[in-house]
Amino acid sequence: MEKLKNAIKSIWMPALAILAAIVISWIVLTVSGYDAGKAFGALWSATFRNMKAFGNTLNKASPLLFTGVAVAVSYRCSVFNIGTEGQFLMGAIAAGYVGIYCKMLPGPVLVVLMFVAGAIGGAVWGVIPGYLKARHGVSEVITTIMFNYIALQFLGFLVRGPLRDTSQVEPQSFKIADQAYLHYLLPDTRLHIGFFLGCVIAVVMFVWLFRTYYGYEVRAVGYNATAAQCGGVNVKTTMVQAMLISGGIAGLGGAIELAGNAHYLFENMSPGYGYTAIAVSVLAGNNPIGVIFSALLFGFLNAGSTAMQRAADVSASFVNIFQGIIIIFVALAAVSKMLLKGKGKKTEKAAKKEA
Amino acid sequence: MEQLSYFLAATVRMAIPLLIAALGLSVAERAGMMNIGAEGIMLMGAFAGYTAARLLGSYWLGAVVAMIVGVLFTGIFAVLAISCRTQQVVVGAAINMLGAGVTSVLYRKLFYQVGTGISGMMVESFPSIPIPLLSSIPVLGPMLFNHNALVYVGYFLVAAVWFIMYRTSLGLKIIACGEHPKAADSLGINVIKMRYMTTLASGALLGLAGAYLSIAQTNAFGEDMTGGKGFIAMAVVILGKWTPLGITAGAVLFGGANALQMSVQNWGVAIPNNIIMMIPYVATVVAVVAVSKKRVGAPSAQGVPYIKS
Secondary structure, three states: OHHHHHHHHHHHHHHHHHHHHHHHHHHHHHHOOOOHHHHHHHHHHHHHOOHHHHHHHHHHHHHHHHHHHHHHHHHHOOOOOOOHHHHHHHHHHHHHHHHHHOOOOOHHHHHHHHHHHHHHHHHHHHHHHHHHHHHHOOOHHHHHHHHHHHHHHHHHHHHHOOOEOOOOOOOEEEEOOHHHOOOOOOOOOOOOOHHHHHHHHHHHHHHHHHHOHHHHHHHHHHHOHHHHHHOOOOHHHHHHHHHHHHHHHHHHHHHHHHHHHHOEEEOOOOOOHHHHHHHHHHHOOOOHHHHHHHHHHHHHHHHHHHHHHHHHOOOOOHHHHHHHHHHHHHHHHHHHHHHHHOOOHHHHHHHHHHO | OHHHHHHHHHHHHHHHHHHHHHHHHHHHHHOOOOOOOHHHHHHHHHHHHHHHHHHHOOHHHHHHHHHHHHHHHHHHHHHHHHHOOOOHHHHHHHHHHHHHHHHHHHHHHHHOOOOOOOOOOOOOOOOEEEOOOHHHOOOHHHHHOEEEHHHHHHHHHHHHHHHHHHHOHHHHHHHHHHHOHHHHHHOOOOHHHHHHHHHHHHHHHHHHHHHHHHHHHOOOOOOOOOOOHHHHHHHHHHHOOOOHHHHHHHHHHHHHHHHHHHHHHHHOOOOOHHHHHHHHHHHHHHHHHHHHOOOOOOOOOOOOOOOOO
């Protein structure tokens, strides 16, 4: 019963934020002379039109699920990993090399190898900023963002240079081996296993964060690094570990996107999955299980944005505004909750519960 | 020689938007703010500047409108971060998304013509104004004194910020708010007011820096045309250790990296474009790490909301 109560409590906040975002964007659209009803109608039917569309939305949610969980893990440790975009791309690149050059391997082995390579690629890209923060006190906000741009340029270099498939007009890499393509799960859809693997990862990370000793340390550092240090937690190592895992998950997401959807590398592989991930994680209260649902919501928005543009001529980046409003309301709700709870004793209690 | 002169002048031109943005950010950070929404605010400035210049027919009005829009847009961040005490990094991220979304939607709405596909109409932008006598000095002249008016505004801002921070009591108050807000408060300084003031002022400069991109450096707006300059400006602040002169040096370093990237392209050196494009970003990481070893100057209470008890 207590658990149910808590669950309801944790749901009303994001629900209200989403509702507020819908109302505000409805008003904004109407005021600026768009047909809001048509726009939202197109948004809705882009996912719920038929089974194929629904599968497509699950596929769109898959990369967000991985990057979202990655962000959640790092934020729990008070490391603001804004770099899941770059980690996602580096994961895709590493997996791409395996998928393109290890053609002789049988399918399942190749796929697993690609996933491992992707996770390693992302982990490397995450652990460097993590190390720089822990060891040298360099703001991870700056380094992870710079790493995003470096990864993007690196990808651009690869698909225009060493990996370029010259038979194509647009710069893109060779295709990965056929046997590495992820199977479509349902007839008439392109739904692949990515989203479900993401759910597994989300549950695993939830258990890791909230039910294991290491996860406890991560959250302790996130809640109060000084106190954790006094309590015998190695804060620096914990931060580096959190970034290692965070980057690894984002990189795995990149590998799955490559094997399941893109099948070759190209510059716009990620239309900002790593940046949207911040909204995904914040909406979920940085809870990996919650991320599953908010990734679905944002996948739904992404899937519908182009339909919205076609039907009502609203720019596809309207979704950005929607996301921004959601984050602001969630942030506001989090604060108001804190204020409602009051200060003094109750905060201490909350602190214990949090840790 | 001519190439060197071109390179140096380009360095200054590329450095100015970073300089203006970083000066603004540094003042707000000194008062204890951490605004990663700088990127989105600059983008709004770039769009507002272009729109106003195009509709009102004056680049000066464009710059002014960009500053006003910068202040208003930063106001959202200020209210949420200072009064509502939300997490500054989270709200900053939201501001970036709003900036990207709003500019793109409005640009499409206002200027996109279905069918023709022509959208990037150019506007008249700030012309170069060579300063008499000074601009004829060899090397230094073309490097420093043959630019558009906003470059000179940038020079002036360095002096202005330096003066305010180190020669007025206002500067001391700002620094106190970022170092030890409680102590500042007990001395009768209104911490909340100081933080609002500096954050909104930084918004004006971010807006101006954005306008520089659309109506001084180029003469059109492009979606996401800031391309990370807001984030680089934040790095410049760290690199410059929060001092106006340090920030100037940092901005010149990045301007130089950008100019090098352009020059190398002109020289026809056989380095892939994408690799050259990495230079500013790699330089940022290297520079931030190099500075961190003797990290001084970071306001102690940066990013921590102040709660008056």
